[in-house]
Amino acid sequence: MFSKFVCFLVLFVTVLSSMAQPREVINFNGDWSFTLEDDLQFRRATFSPVNWKKVSLPHDWSIGFDFGEEYPAGNAGGALPGGVGWYRKTFQLSENDKGSHYTIYFGGVYRYAEVWLNDQYLGKNSNGYLSFERDLTPYLRYGNEQNVIAVRVDNSMQPNSRWYTGSGIYRDVRLEKRAPVHLLPAETYITTPKVSTEKSSVRVQSVLSQAASGKAGRVVLKLRDKNKMTIAEKTVLFSDSQIDDELQVGGVTLWSPDNPTLYELSITVLDNTNKLLDELKYKVGFRYFHFDENGFALNGEPFKLLGVCLHHDLGALGAAFNKSAAKRQLLIMKDMGVNAIRTAHNPFAEEFLDLCDELGFLVQNEAYDMWAKRKNKFDYHIDFKEHHIVDLITLVKRDRNHPSVFMWSIGNEIREQFDDTGIELTKGMTEVVKKLDPTRPVTAALTETNYEKNFIAQAGVLDVLGFNYKYFDYDKLPTEFKGVPLIASETTSALQTRGVYDALHDTIQLWPASSADKFVTNGNPDFTVSAYDNVAAYWGTSHERAWLEVKKRDFLGGIFVWTGFDYLGEPVPYPYPARSSYYGIVDLAGLPKDVYYMYQSEWTDTEVLHLLPHWNWKEGEEVDVWCYYNNADEVELFLNGRSLGRRSKTDEVLHASWNVPFEKGELKVVKIKDGKVVQEAVKKTAGKPVDIVVDVEHDRYAVDGSTDLHFLTVSLVDKNGTIVPDSDVEVSFLPQENLTIRGTDNGYQADLNSLSSPKRKTYKGLAIAMAQKNSLEKEAKIIVKANTIIKEIVIK
Numbered sequence: 092m093f094s095k096f097v098c099f100l101v102l103f104v105t106v107l108s109s110m111a112q113p114r115e116v117i118n119f120n121g122d123w124s125f126t127l128e129d130d131l132q133f134r135r136a137t138f139s140p141v142n143w144k145k146v147s148l149p150h151d152w153s154i155g156f157d158f159g160e161e162y163p164a165g166n167a168g169g170a171l172p173g174g175v176g177w178y179r180k181t182f183q184l185s186e187n188d189k190g191s192h193y194t195i196y197f198g199g200v201y202r203y204a205e206v207w208l209n210d211q212y213l214g215k216n217s218n219g220y221l222s223f224e225r226d227l228t229p230y231l232r233y234g235n236e237q238n239v240i241a242v243r244v245d246n247s248m249q250p251n252s253r254w255y256t257g258s259g260i261y262r263d264v265r266l267e268k269r270a271p272v273h274l275l276p277a278e279t280y281i282t283t284p285k286v287s288t289e290k291s292s293v294r295v296q297s298v299l300s301q302a303a304s305g306k307a308g309r310v311v312l313k314l315r316d317k318n319k320m321t322i323a324e325k326t327v328l329f330s331d332s333q334i335d336d337e338l339q340v341g342g343v344t345l346w347s348p349d350n351p352t353l354y355e356l357s358i359t360v361l362d363n364t365n366k367l368l369d370e371l372k373y374k375v376g377f378r379y380f381h382f383d384e385n386g387f388a389l390n391g392e393p394f395k396l397l398g399v400c401l402h403h404d405l406g407a408l409g410a411a412f413n414k415s416a417a418k419r420q421l422l423i424m425k426d427m428g429v430n431a432i433r434t435a436h437n438p439f440a441e442e443f444l445d446l447c448d449e450l451g452f453l454v455q456n457e458a459y460d461m462w463a464k465r466k467n468k469f470d471y472h473i474d475f476k477e478h479h480i481v482d483l484i485t486l487v488k489r490d491r492n493h494p495s496v497f498m499w500s501i502g503n504e505i506r507e508q509f510d511d512t513g514i515e516l517t518k519g520m521t522e523v524v525k526k527l528d529p530t531r532p533v534t535a536a537l538t539e540t541n542y543e544k545n546f547i548a549q550a551g552v553l554d555v556l557g558f559n560y561k562y563f564d565y566d567k568l569p570t571e572f573k574g575v576p577l578i579a580s581e582t583t584s585a586l587q588t589r590g591v592y593d594a595l596h597d598t599i600q601l602w603p604a605s606s607a608d609k610f611v612t613n614g615n616p617d618f619t620v621s622a623y624d625n626v627a628a629y630w631g632t633s634h635e636r637a638w639l640e641v642k643k644r645d646f647l648g649g650i651f652v653w654t655g656f657d658y659l660g661e662p663v664p665y666p667y668p669a670r671s672s673y674y675g676i677v678d679l680a681g682l683p684k685d686v687y688y689m690y691q692s693e694w695t696d697t698e699v700l701h702l703l704p705h706w707n708w709k710e711g712e713e714v715d716v717w718c719y720y721n722n723a724d725e726v727e728l729f730l731n732g733r734s735l736g737r738r739s740k741t742d743e744v745l746h747a748s749w750n751v752p753f754e755k756g757e758l759k760v761v762k763i764k765d766g767k768v769v770q771e772a773v774k775k776t777a778g779k780p781v782d783i784v785v786d787v788e789h790d791r792y793a794v795d796g797s798t799d800l801h802f803l804t805v806s807l808v809d810k811n812g813t814i815v816p817d818s819d820v821e822v823s824f825l826p827q828e829n830l831t832i833r834g835t836d837n838g839y840q841a842d843l844n845s846l847s848s849p850k851r852k853t854y855k856g857l858a859i860a861m862a863q864k865n866s867l868e869k870e871a872k873i874i875v876k877a878n879t880i881i882k883e884i885v886i887k
């Protein structure tokens with residue numbers, strides 16, 4: 092088996108090199124060996140990892156564990172362990188490959204990656220959220236000899252985060268082969284100095300590798316539209332290593348979240364004999380924007396940023412990046428009307444930004460959650476002094492060519508806000524960012540609205556001030572920070588469990604009530620929070636309130652709701668066994684909570700009519716019925732055919748509501764516009780569960796074939812197909828052919844069954860699984876079983 096694997100690799104690398112591309116990017120995610128033991132001997136090329144596990148990257152070892160109270164990250168870190176892990180990979184290169192330049196690229200390793208190639212130490216990387224490269228060229232072996240990469244990953248110092256980080260090589264790894272004369276991607280900077288529908292320009296700055304010095308050649312710049320038609324082209328001669336030139340373009344379509352039109356720029360390097368030396372390709376979006384004290388404008392039009400904050404985990408996959416899972420998250424957000432994302436509070440995978448370019452999201456790209464002053468004992472503050480400038484440079488150079496990225500945030504709720512070291516640090520970091528990218532504003536997410544006390548704001552260099560929470564202070568901001576653009580960089584922190592409905596919905600409850608309590612004192616025994624939008628952490632408020640406060644103030648460029656999705660860790664307001672957050676508009680499994688439709692009714696033109704709660708209660712019980720809707724004058728509720736009255740939203744309340752004594756049957760709401768019923772929605776009392784419905788979603792979230800996931804949603808239904816909300820059952824996902832279950836989930840924050848388990852109890856009638864085909868060409872089969880109900884699903 093092992094020798095077959097080696098043969099395959101030899102073939103793979105040889106075939107690629109015989110294609111003689113100037114720059115070959117070789118996917119290096121497959122066939123790694125992995126162990127959770129720790130021994131420095133593992134770095135040696137001669138070591139043989141006999142009992143190690145075979146893994147594919149991206150890989151997060153923490154997510155495979157059972158949740159536990161004992162782990163030092165605590166439930167704030169997801170109640171999962173860290174530890175030390177080793178990865179090894181063997182590969183061969185042919186004699187013909189000699190003379191090329193090789194680097195290995197790691198998209199992200201949490202944490203403290205140390206890399207060896209053939210016993211040679213290639214150094215340590217301390218920032219777990221940034222990509223890094225190592226030059227392999229001097230230490231490679233060619234011909235029959237094996238090359239061995241060994242990586243030690245150390246996430247043993249805990250706690251080191253306020254949320255779940257994951258552990259391991261959790262993003263892509265690539266081997267890059269280049270000719271000695273090549274472009275340096277980190278030094279390549281693409282901007283659009285002129286943008287209009289009539290006349291635009293693309294400026295290309297880049298640097299060639301040292302091998303280019305003293306050589307002469309040509310660089311061809313080409314801009315192509317989506318049909319691959321060349322719309323601008325220019326050839327420049329190079330005689331030193333710097334490239335700085337501009338392409339002029341007529342009539343382009345502007346990029347915006349509604350219409351994310353992208354162009355492709357290629358930079359091709361040829362030598363004097365016309366031999367191709369290198370080529371880089373970038374996506375270009377033509378857009379311009381402007382912040383001022385009146386708000387934000389995109390492409391010349393006022394534009395409200397309708398944003399959410401996201402953490403980086405992908406639910407049951409943990410931190411292991413998967414582009415189709417990220418696309419699913421983003422499209423669920425898109426359908427809700429989101430046009431902006433804040434990457435809280437660290438750099439995300441580069442592929443996430445590719446998706447934002449393509450799908451149309453403006454990204455506030457955030458660097459840090461802490462500076463020199465810690466939030467956790469072992470967090471980045473220990474590396475801050477030595478690394479924060481270099482890391483910031485890496486971040487800006489890595490991401491500045493993404494049209495989606497529209498601002499940089501140098502920090503979130505940084506402790507140095509409250510002491511004067513904040514001034515110098517803010518100035519220093521802002522200067523670094525501006526030098527590398529003068530085209531985007533720099534901000535920070537602040538928590539203090541008293542100018543005298545906020546040293547980060549007082550540094551006077553931030554282009555935009557972001558304020559978290561404290562909406563009741565919003566009106567003070569324009570006077571305190573005259574002329575400075577403002578955004579609500581973080582709001583809400585409302586808490587909900589999908590499908591849970593408690594009475595007492597008419598006032599906002601604060602869980603915990605104040606800083607005096609760590610946890611809620613009168614919470615639910617099953618660690619749930621009602622999904623009527625009326626519970627929030629004491630520093631937050633309901634979704635409706637937070638949105639209304641931003642909506643009515645034009646001077647606020649926009650809102651970033653905490654959060655779009657539930658995430659692992661930070662399960663305020665409960666202690667363990669709660670292990671994931673309650674803040675999401677969508678649960679950890681990707682299933683929307685009801686308030687999703689409040690946003691959709693406010694932020695889109697999609698026809699919305701959403702009724703809550705479910706209709707299974709005790710006879711006579713008083714039930715609060717809510718309805719989110721848009722595009723109508725009023726809504727009317729009917730119980731078993733009887734009208735319970737018409738209602739409409741107000742300027743201050745974004746839902747209609749009724750108090751209804753329960754009676755089983757059918758609850759129906761109709762939407763009335765100009766006196767006519769234009770839409771209706773129904774909730775029926777569900778009977779006994781007799782069947783499951785399995786929906787498989789793939790095509791919409793597909794990206795590149797090989798790593799795409801199939802998302803299976805199981806609904807537990809009665810004989811009429813109504814979802815049964817109160818008789819949950821365990822579902823087994825049993826792959827029969829050609830399929831691997833990557834994770835399962837039901838969105839319940841205190842479910843202690845491992846997220847990697849192939850079994851999952853439905854929660855309020857729903858559960859999901861994420862599955863991946865082993866071989867793309869063949870069809871896959873899976874049996875989904877719940878009690879005696881068995882469904883065989885074939886995935887083409």
Ligand code: GAL
Pocket residue numbers: 253435436503504559581584628631653661
């Ligand atoms: C904010 C913080 C976020 C998250 C949130 C929870 O203050 O910036 O990272 O902790 O609170 O409500």
